[in-house]
Amino acid sequence: MRALLLLVLLGGTLALAEPLPARDTADVGPRGSWSVGVFNPLRLAVHDRVELQTHPLLFFVAPHVDARFALVRSPLRLTGEAGLSVPTFAMRLAKGFFFPSWDTSQNDIGWMLIPRAGLMLSGDALAHDVWTLRAEASFRVALGPNSAEPLNSFLTPVDLLLAAPLTGFRSRVGGAYDHAFTERLRLRGELDLYVTGPQGDLEVSGTNVGPLAPLSPLVVTAHVGLDIALFQHSRLTLGVLWANADQGATKVVTGSDGFSERVRVRGNNFVPTLDFIWAGF
Numbered sequence: 718m719r720a721l722l723l724l725v726l727l728g729g730t731l732a733l734a735e736p737l738p739a740r741d742t743a744d745v746g747p748r749g750s751w752s753v754g755v756f757n758p759l760r761l762a763v764h765d766r767v768e769l770q771t772h773p774l775l776f777f778v779a780p781h782v783d784a785r786f787a788l789v790r791s792p793l794r795l796t797g798e799a800g801l802s803v804p805t806f807a808m809r810l811a812k813g814f815f816f817p818s819w820d821t822s823q824n825d826i827g828w829m830l831i832p833r834a835g836l837m838l839s840g841d842a843l844a845h846d847v848w849t850l851r852a853e854a855s856f857r858v859a860l861g862p863n864s865a866e867p868l869n870s871f872l873t874p875v876d877l878l879l880a881a882p883l884t885g886f887r888s889r890v891g892g893a894y895d896h897a898f899t900e901r902l903r904l905r906g907e908l909d910l911y912v913t914g915p916q917g918d919l920e921v922s923g924t925n926v927g928p929l930a931p932l933s934p935l936v937v938t939a940h941v942g943l944d945i946a947l948f949q950h951s952r953l954t955l956g957v958l959w960a961n962a963d964q965g966a967t968k969v970v971t972g973s974d975g976f977s978e979r980v981r982v983r984g985n986n987f988v989p990t991l992d993f994i995w996a997g998f
Contacts, residue, residue: 735900736845736897736899736900736903737897737900737901737902737903737944737946737952739846739847739849739895739897739903739905740752740895740905740944740994741849741893741905741907742794742837742839742847742849742893742895743787743794743795743796743837743838743839743849744787744794744796744839745762745765745766745767745768745785745786745787745794745796746760746762746768746998747762747765747998748762748763748764748765749762749998750762750996750997750998751996751997752994752995752996752997753773753994753995754954754992754993754994754995755992755993756772756774756992757954757992757994758770758771758772758773758783759771759772759773765787766786766787767784767785767786767787768784768785769782769783769784769785770782770783770785771783775807778806778807778810779802779803779804779806779807779808780802780803781800781801781802781803781804781831782800782801782802783798783799783800783833784798784799784800785797785798785837786798786799792840792841793838793839793840794837794838794839794840795836795837795838796836796837796838796839797834797835797836798833798834798835798836798837798853799832799833799834799835800832800833800834800855801830801831801832801833802830802831802833803828803829803830803831804829804831804879804882805826805827805828805829808826808879808882809825809826812826815868815870815875815879825864826863826864826865827859827860827861827862827863827864827865828859828860828861829857829858829859829860829863829865829882830857830858830860831855831856831857831858831881831882832855832856832858833853833854833855833881834853834854834855835851835852835853835854835889836851836852836853837849837850837851838850838851842894843896844897845897846894846895846896846897847894847895848892848893848894848895849892849893849894849895850891850892851889851890851891851892851893852888852889852890853888853889854886854887854888854889855881855886855887855888856881856885856886856887857881857882857885857886865882865883865884865885866883866917867883867884867915867916867917867932868883869916869917869932869964869965871964871986872986872988873936873938873960873961873962873964873984873986874938874958874960874986874988876913876936876962877911877913877936877938877960880911880913880914881913881914884913884914884915884916884934885914885915886912886913886914887911887912887913887914888911888912888913889909889910889911890909890910891907891908891909891910892907892908893905893906893907893908894906894907900946901945901946902943902944902945902946903943903944904941904942904943904944905940905941905942905943905944905956906939906940906941907938907939907940907941908937908938908939909937909938909939910935910936910937911935911936911937911938912934912935912936913934913936914934915931915934916931916932916933916934916963917931917932932963932964932965933962933963933983935962935963936960936961936962937960937961937962938958938959938960938961939958939959940956940957940958940959940990941956941957942954942955942956942957942990943955943956947993950995950996950997950998951993951994951995951996952993952994952996953991953992953993953994954990954991954992954993954994955989955990955991956989956990956991957987957988957989957990958986958987958988958989958990959985959986959987960985960986960988961983961984961985961986962983962984962986963981963983963984964983964984965981966981966982966983966984967979967980967981967982968980968982
């Protein structure tokens with residue numbers, strides 16, 4: 718904690734010529750620019766209109782790459798995205814932990830490809846604020862027998878990460894607004910709606926809900942984060958992610974007539990987020 722406070726204090730002495738730029742927008746950096754975080758992906762602009770990105774920590778166990786193409790520039794920026802991943806090896810490494818039902822040779826995780834496509838649109842507001850809209854979808858292409866089943870964990874962000882491999886499909890639409898307080902501080906808020914493939918049926922005891930109740934494929938998330946410039950080309954990000962999903966929970970509701978019934982209720986997760994991001998030009 719003391720080291721973190723020291724970094725923030727050192728960052729406070731910086732004299733930045735321009736406010737800290739917004740991140741996760743439709744902007745594609747100039748050729749040669751790059752950024753990488755502990756958890757954020759490595760982004761490298763190989764052309765003034767083309768950017769490649771991947772997560773270095775995951776690449777060797779789950780090969781993947783995304784390409785971003787600047788289609789329209791100033792004042793509105795429209796960027797297309799296309800990607801491909803092969804998550805099977807990483808998922809097999811997690812057998813017995815994330816996937817206890819697959820921890821046998823007879824019930825295995827099949828090889829698969831996960832294509833992804835999306836669009837991002839960004840525009841400027843006020844002096845240094847940026848708004849962004851995005852839409853994307855990814856789906857599973859099985860390369861052989863596959864016994865994939867929804868994870869249905871207690872942590873919705875993990876379910877979303879594995880939604881395409883395990884349910885066959887994941888789509889996302891949402892928007893974000895990034896506000897510059899000072900040259901060193903930015904506040905970002907984001908709201909997203911996800912739709913996944915079938916989440917399966919969950920057995921529910923009691924009556925009125927039915928012996929099998931299908932889980933809703935709709936998930937809502939919101940994230941609020943603060944970016945703090947520590948040095949000329951690095952930042953610390955602090956935030957919290959909220960996720961609302963059908964996790965199979967039920968409760969008994971008693972009406973005014975005294976009749977009780979069991980109904981499905983959605984669950985909420987709150988997850989802190991933290992990262993350190995470097996950038997170069």
